[in-house]
Amino acid sequence: MTQAQIEIQLLAMATAVACSLCGVFLVLRRMSLLSDAISHTVLIGIVIAFFLTGDMASPWLLVGATMAGV
Numbered sequence: 001m002t003q004a005q006i007e008i009q010l011l012a013m014a015t016a017v018a019c020s021l022c023g024v025f026l027v028l029r030r031m032s033l034l035s036d037a038i039s040h041t042v043l044i045g046i047v048i049a050f051f052l053t054g055d056m057a058s059p060w061l062l063v064g065a066t067m068a069g070v
Contacts, residue, residue, distance in 0.1 A: 022035075038069050041068050042065045042069040043065075044068050045064040045065040045066070045069060046061050046064055046065045048068070049063065049064025050064075
């Protein structure tokens with residue numbers, strides 16, 4: 001395996017651990033679909049910020065996503 005493949009595998013494992021911990025917490029609190037609703041709302045914020053700025057690399061995309069998600 002190359003160094004890049006090892007880094008990808010490590011990142012995938014770290015992501016799996018982080019997501020599984022949050023997922024178990026949300027399922028036990030019966031809030032499992034809340035993350036779906038927030039993620040779709042964040043997409044709307046990104047699209048609106050993109051229409052306002054017209055730049056895919058703009059930090060305003062993150063601001064728009066945060067404002068829409070909250």
